[in-house]
Amino acid sequence: MLKIGVIGCGAIGKEHIKRLMYLVPGAQVVACADFYPEAAQKTAAMFQVPTVYQTGEELIGASEVEAVVITSADDSHFAYTLAAVKLGKQVFCEKPLALTASECEEIIAEEVKQGRRLVQVGFMRRYDPGYAKMKEIIDSGELGAPLMIHACHRNVFQSEGFQTEMGITNVAIHELDICRWLLGDEYKKAQVLKVKQSGRSTKGYDNPQIVLLETEDGSRIDVELQVCDAYGYDIQCQVVCEKGTINLPDPASVIMRAEARCSTELLTDWAKRFIEAYDIELADWVNAVEKGELTGPSSWDGYAACVAADALNRSRGTETFLPIEMIEKPGLYQ
Ligand SMILES: NC(=O)C1=CN([C@@H]2O[C@H](COP(=O)(O)OP(=O)(O)OC[C@H]3O[C@@H](n4cnc5c(N)ncnc54)[C@H](O)[C@@H]3O)[C@@H](O)[C@H]2O)C=CC1
Numbered sequence: 001m002l003k004i005g006v007i008g009c010g011a012i013g014k015e016h017i018k019r020l021m022y023l024v025p026g027a028q029v030v031a032c033a034d035f036y037p038e039a040a041q042k043t044a045a046m047f048q049v050p051t052v053y054q055t056g057e058e059l060i061g062a063s064e065v066e067a068v069v070i071t072s073a074d075d076s077h078f079a080y081t082l083a084a085v086k087l088g089k090q091v092f093c094e095k096p097l098a099l100t101a102s103e104c105e106e107i108i109a110e111e112v113k114q115g116r117r118l119v120q121v122g123f124m125r126r127y128d129p130g131y132a133k134m135k136e137i138i139d140s141g142e143l144g145a146p147l148m149i150h151a152c153h154r155n156v157f158q159s160e161g162f163q164t165e166m167g168i169t170n171v172a173i174h175e176l177d178i179c180r181w182l183l184g185d186e187y188k189k190a191q192v193l194k195v196k197q198s199g200r201s202t203k204g205y206d207n208p209q210i211v212l213l214e215t216e217d218g219s220r221i222d223v224e225l226q227v228c229d230a231y232g233y234d235i236q237c238q239v240v241c242e243k244g245t246i247n248l249p250d251p252a253s254v255i256m257r258a259e260a261r262c263s264t265e266l267l268t269d270w271a272k273r274f275i276e277a278y279d280i281e282l283a284d285w286v287n288a289v290e291k292g293e294l295t296g297p298s299s300w301d302g303y304a305a306c307v308a309a310d311a312l313n314r315s316r317g318t319e320t321f322l323p324i325e326m327i328e329k330p331g332l333y334q
């Protein structure tokens with residue numbers, strides 16, 4: 001039984017504790033912590049988590065904690081991940097891995113020093129059955145080489161404190177990971193465009209934005225990003241190949257016909273849209289840790305997404321593509 005400590009008892013922290021406690025075989029949440037101790041206490045009571053630590057650092061250092069799940073705020077991921085890796089503990093870190101390329105490189109260097117993979121990053125879309133099928137078709141060669149990806153990431157709301165740059169580092173980071181995974185390629189250059197702003201968005205940050213990317217083999221990606229105020233939580237992805245296209249399926253929804261209208265319901269956030277992906281992702285991680293061989297999204301994947309995000313945010317307002325330069329990929333991640 002893998003004894004897990006969870007840092008961050010907010011929206012996804014509670015979701016992951018619930019699935020680790022009641023759904024994922026071989027996992028036991030033995031401790032939790034939060035910046036607000038009362039949040040940790042309430043969560044522990046809700047899910048019968050035996051121990052609450054005052055800080056994330058204490059939880060990481062606790063001998064009873066064999067593996068750490070990080071579901072705290074984005075800007076805390078680097079320090080917690082590095083601290084856990086330095087102790088040789090397994091880490092599941094929600095996206096993003098870190099907010100700068102140098103922080104990601106520090107985590108990579110520590111993992112290389114430890115001589116084994118210790119980190120999985122929460123890029124759960126790879127485990128979504130729709131995206132997984134798309135990847136299977138691309139890799140089969142049935143439609144020839146992939147040439148382009150058109151994607152949309154539309155959100156209804158964002159939390160307090162959201163800023164323009166987080167549209168890339170927190171939201172579009174999913175497309176930055178899933179597109180390079182689908183194409184099996186790395187990014188060469190990137191540009192973010194500000195478009196005519198939606199009258200519905202009055203919170204002071206850019207909305208919508210458009211992300212443009214080119215990969216090493218010349219494939220092109222465009223992502224429409226509505227960080228908030230959209231009609232629903234709507235994730236679209238189409239891969240255009242030499243002989244045809246593949247579209248991400250919409251989540252199943254009943255079709256209602258009434259009063260001369262035909263309608264289906266749309267979701268409003270990530271929790272239900274990717275519930276299956278989160279379940280599979282965490283079960284895969286626990287299983288991989290027990291087997292001693294991580295196969296999910298690595299620190300390298302966290303770094304690759306972070307480097308692209310950094311170039312995108314630096315390109316804002318320049319009307320130009322900026323190059324994406326990466327360090328050499330260590331053998332640990334080949
Ligand atoms: N993979 C996915 O689809 C999703 C990933 N996320 C990621 O999960 C993380 C949490 O997101 P949410 O649950 O939506 O946020 P949230 O704000 O609901 O929860 C964050 C929790 O962490 C605590 N916290 C913040 N800083 C901390 C620190 N330094 N040490 C300990 N606790 C700290 C807060 O008090 C709060 O209880 C974020 O990094 C976000 O990017 C969130 C939603 C979906």
Ligand SMILES: O=C1[C@H](O)[C@H](O)[C@@H](O)[C@H](O)[C@H]1O
Binds near residue numbers: 158174
């Ligand atoms: O990771 C996520 C979610 O998956 C949503 O797509 C985003 O809108 C959210 O802001 C982010 O935390």
